[in-house]
Amino acid sequence: MPDGSAPVLDVRDLKTVFRTRAGDIHAVNAVSFDLRPGELLGVVGESGSGKSVTMMSLIGLLPTPPADVCDGTAMLAGQDLLRMGPEALRAVRGRDIGFVFQDPMTSLNPVFTVGFQIMEPLRRHMGMDKAQARRRAAELLALVGIPDPERRLKDFPHQFSGGMRQRVMIAIALACDPKVLIADEPTTALDVTIQAQILELVKELRARLGMAIIWITHDLGVIAGIADRVMVMYGGQVVEHGRVRDVFADPAHPYTRALLQTVPKLREPREAQLRVIEGQPPLLGAHPAACPFRARCGQAFDRCARENPARRPVGAQGHDVACHWDHRSGAPA
Amino acid sequence: MLNYTLRRLAFAVPTVLVISLIVFLMLDMAPGDPTASLPLTIPPEVREQMRLALGLGDPVLVRYVKWLHMMVVVEPSHMIANATGWNIGVEGPRILSWQTRSPVGDIIVQRMPQTLWVVGLGYLFGILIAVPIGVISAYRQYSWFDQAGTFVSMVGFSVPTFFTGVVFILIFSVWLGWFPSMYDTTHQVRDWDSFVFQVRQIAMPVAVLALFNASQISRFMRASMLDNLNQDYVRTARAKGLREKTVVLVHVLRNSMIPVVTVIAIGIPTVFTGAIITEQIFRVNGLGDALIRAIYVSDWPMVQTITFIFAILIVLFNLIADVLYGILDPRIRYD
Numbered sequence: 136m137p138d139g140s141a142p143v144l145d146v147r148d149l150k151t152v153f154r155t156r157a158g159d160i161h162a163v164n165a166v167s168f169d170l171r172p173g174e175l176l177g178v179v180g181e182s183g184s185g186k187s188v189t190m191m192s193l194i195g196l197l198p199t200p201p202a203d204v205c206d207g208t209a210m211l212a213g214q215d216l217l218r219m220g221p222e223a224l225r226a227v228r229g230r231d232i233g234f235v236f237q238d239p240m241t242s243l244n245p246v247f248t249v250g251f252q253i254m255e256p257l258r259r260h261m262g263m264d265k266a267q268a269r270r271r272a273a274e275l276l277a278l279v280g281i282p283d284p285e286r287r288l289k290d291f292p293h294q295f296s297g298g299m300r301q302r303v304m305i306a307i308a309l310a311c312d313p314k315v316l317i318a319d320e321p322t323t324a325l326d327v328t329i330q331a332q333i334l335e336l337v338k339e340l341r342a343r344l345g346m347a348i349i350w351i352t353h354d355l356g357v358i359a360g361i362a363d364r365v366m367v368m369y370g371g372q373v374v375e376h377g378r379v380r381d382v383f384a385d386p387a388h389p390y391t392r393a394l395l396q397t398v399p400k401l402r403e404p405r406e407a408q409l410r411v412i413e414g415q416p417p418l419l420g421a422h423p424a425a426c427p428f429r430a431r432c433g434q435a436f437d438r439c440a441r442e443n444p445a446r447r448p449v450g451a452q453g454h455d456v457a458c459h460w461d462h463r464s465g466a467p468a
Numbered sequence: 469m470l471n472y473t474l475r476r477l478a479f480a481v482p483t484v485l486v487i488s489l490i491v492f493l494m495l496d497m498a499p500g501d502p503t504a505s506l507p508l509t510i511p512p513e514v515r516e517q518m519r520l521a522l523g524l525g526d527p528v529l530v531r532y533v534k535w536l537h538m539m540v541v542v543e544p545s546h547m548i549a550n551a552t553g554w555n556i557g558v559e560g561p562r563i564l565s566w567q568t569r570s571p572v573g574d575i576i577v578q579r580m581p582q583t584l585w586v587v588g589l590g591y592l593f594g595i596l597i598a599v600p601i602g603v604i605s606a607y608r609q610y611s612w613f614d615q616a617g618t619f620v621s622m623v624g625f626s627v628p629t630f631f632t633g634v635v636f637i638l639i640f641s642v643w644l645g646w647f648p649s650m651y652d653t654t655h656q657v658r659d660w661d662s663f664v665f666q667v668r669q670i671a672m673p674v675a676v677l678a679l680f681n682a683s684q685i686s687r688f689m690r691a692s693m694l695d696n697l698n699q700d701y702v703r704t705a706r707a708k709g710l711r712e713k714t715v716v717l718v719h720v721l722r723n724s725m726i727p728v729v730t731v732i733a734i735g736i737p738t739v740f741t742g743a744i745i746t747e748q749i750f751r752v753n754g755l756g757d758a759l760i761r762a763i764y765v766s767d768w769p770m771v772q773t774i775t776f777i778f779a780i781l782i783v784l785f786n787l788i789a790d791v792l793y794g795i796l797d798p799r800i801r802y803d
Contacts (some may be wrong), residue, residue, distance in 0.1 A: 194707070196703060196706055196707060202658060225709045225710075225711065226709060227709070228706070228707055228708065228709035229707060229708040229709030229710075230709060234704070234709075236700060236703065236707075238700055241699060241700040241701065242700045242701055242703070243701055243704065244701040244705065244722075244723070244727075245701070245720050245723070245797075245798070245799055246722050246723055246796070246797060247719075247722070247796060255708055255710060255714075256708040256709060256710075259708070259709060259711075260709060291798040291799070293798070295798045304704070307704070307708060308707075323505035340659045345565075384755060428725070
């Protein structure tokens with residue numbers, strides 16, 4: 136996959152805090168990543184690890200207050216998304232960055248036709264008139280594999296199945312030829328065969344249109360199947376990041392290792408019980424001055440409670456981990 | 469949809485018939501006598517003859533069928549004849565008020581305009597005030613505007629109109645002298661000055677009703693907006709880069725209006741009955757006033773007819789609400 140070219144999206148030290156009455160919640164803490172043209176970056180992590188909040192912070196989709204995107208930069212085509220005014224950011228949303236959400240059953244407005252909803256961003260961002268937008272909307276429906284697109288434009292969301300609705304969502308996200316497509320668990324709410332269809336569709340669209348994709352999921356199998364690089368998040372931080380084959384073959388962070396072990400093996404003898412990661416995800420109330428994973432980590436030692444580990448390179452190029460423990464030597468790094 | 473509407477209309481006929489029978493029988497069983505308000509010096513035989521002359525000698529079912537015939541055949545044909553001049557050729561005695569000996573239908577026609585003006589404007593202004601307040605309250609939840617709006621609507625909703633009406637009269641008629649406390653039905657609008665007088669005399673009853681209706685509807689509107697503002701499709705609309713105005717006033721409002729429109733439609737007939745009290749306070753001699761007076765003197769034909777009209781309105785507007793629901797929400801299918 137493309138490598139070495141300038142990133143389309145470059146996020147540095149992103150910090151998002153939810154200011155609540157019960158105190159601050161550090162939901163995203165110094166997250167950095169980049170995205171190169173045409174690349175598919177997988178983001179994995181359990182619920183509450185900050186995957187979605189990170190992406191929503193970038194384009195101002197979080198309600199403020201309580202959310203406060205208080206630090207960092209996010210460069211998209213030479214502009215910092217985090218320093219933009221709401222009006223400028225609105226022009227970026229839907230035009231440069233497309234979004235696909237988790238639940239296609241509720242993500243479409245039930246009282247407007249699918250055609251109207253696809254045409255909205257076209258008319259808003261591309262300055263198309265009704266007829267042009269309608270033609271383009273029909274093309275988009277055909278592109279995402281919905282048969283008889285002209286007629287289906289007049290249908291309402293409830294007349295589509297779940298998988299078809301997710302195709303419509305993808306059509307909306309792709310309407311204005313975005314540079315970046317952010318897919319927030321787009322297959323989680325779908326059954327497995329439909330998941331596979333949507334994955335195939337996205338692979339095909341990426342090959343054809345060449346946009347960069349951020350794919351948020353907690354399904355490691357999906358990441359293995361389609362991503363170029365993977366970013367593992369835990370407690371609002373990036374704990375490990377690298378090319379998919381490097382991370383899967385040689386996981387450096389205890390959390391990633393544990394996560395990979397929870398996947399049941401098909402070809403090995405069945406274990407009596409499925410493996411789990413013991414303990415609870417951290418509460419993000421306290422200031423992140425310690426490793427968020429230490430309470431559940433088998434390798435934790437005193438330094439982990441004193442100092443939040445920074446990301447350091449390991450092994451293959453582009454592979455890094457935020458851990459005080461060195462998985463190769465089995466000793467503190 | 470048309471099929472459904474026709475089917476519902478057909479079902480409405482037996483419903484209304486049963487209601488009319490119940491109304492008729494209940495009034496028949498009610499204590500009180502149309503001759504009770506006459507002087508006690510009238511001898512019992514004369515009293516009995518008066519009762520027979522009113523038609524009270526017949527068995528109750530015979531009287532019901534006669535009344536029903538007059539109600540659904542004779543009166544409508546008179547209405548049509550009066551309105552258009554066409555004579556359908558249905559002749560027969562009309563429903564007469566025991567109290568005034570004049571046809572009930574004519575009294576209702578005389579009373580209708582002032583009720584429609586006062587109550588109708590009260591409802592209309594109530595809606596016009598309530599919708600924006602509900603929308604802004606929900607969008608700026610817990611802001612000072614929302615707090616104030618919620619407080620006022622709670623007060624407006626829990627304080628009955630007979631209280632707000634009297635308070636209004638005290639403040640604006642007695643102390644400030646801005647508006648007359650009584651509504652003069654005989655007043656006619658001929659020029660600018662008489663129009664201003666009409667506005668002044670209608671202002672207070674309309675304001676009282678508008679306040680009450682707005683309190684109720686704005687609460688519905690606010691709750692419905694709040695339900696929808698957190699929906700996933702709102703996030704989708706924002707992710708498409710739509711203007712906030714479009715997101716709220718097109719996407720959210722369109723969904724939020726579905727239950728509110730239904731509530732508004734169902735509320736229209738209850739406003740007629742609810743206005744009875746307001747009409748009393750401001751001396752508006754409308755339908756509600758006619759009903760109350762008829763009840764005082766046991767004028768059963770009048771009470772039966774007005775109650776029956778209310779029943780028809782309630783059944784009709786329930787049907788209208790259901791049809792509107794089907795029009796506004798594409799997910800509803802009636803066939």
